[in-house]
Amino acid sequence: MENASKALIIAGAILLAILLISLGIMIFSQAQDTVNNSGMSQAEISTFNSQFTKYEGKRKGSVVRSLISEVIASNSDENHQNNGATIDTVVVGAKTMTRTGTGDNAIQTSAVDNSKTYTVKCEYGSNGRVVKISCTL
Secondary structure: OHHHHHHHHHHHHHHHHHHHHHHHHHHHHHHHHHHHOOOOOHHHHHHHHHHHHOOOEEEEHHHHHHHHHHHHHHHOOOOOOOOOOOOOEEEEOOEEEEOOOOHHHEOOHHHOOOOOEEEEEEEEOOOOOEEEEEEEO
């Protein structure tokens, strides 16, 4: 009788351990999904990117100014339609401007010469969203 009760206690302990391990794996999996999720669905990322990728290629200065105006408008989106997504850096020629910069380091249209032609290239972050735009002469 003693052996049977010990066997039941051991079996219960094993089942409890399996339950705890399974619960730990489930919590880890959910946490990993949260870390990998950028807060935007694939459709939202595609819509966000399309605002800027349409400017890629060789473009006149006036078109690049329009692109920068669109970046500024997107970064200051008060309705949060972009789920907080912003373009952090715009490079025009040798000048690097950032979203958080001030003065000459802030993203601004005055850095673009309308008489020149630029090659516009979008760079993507780990989640597939445009994070940097380069405009080279």
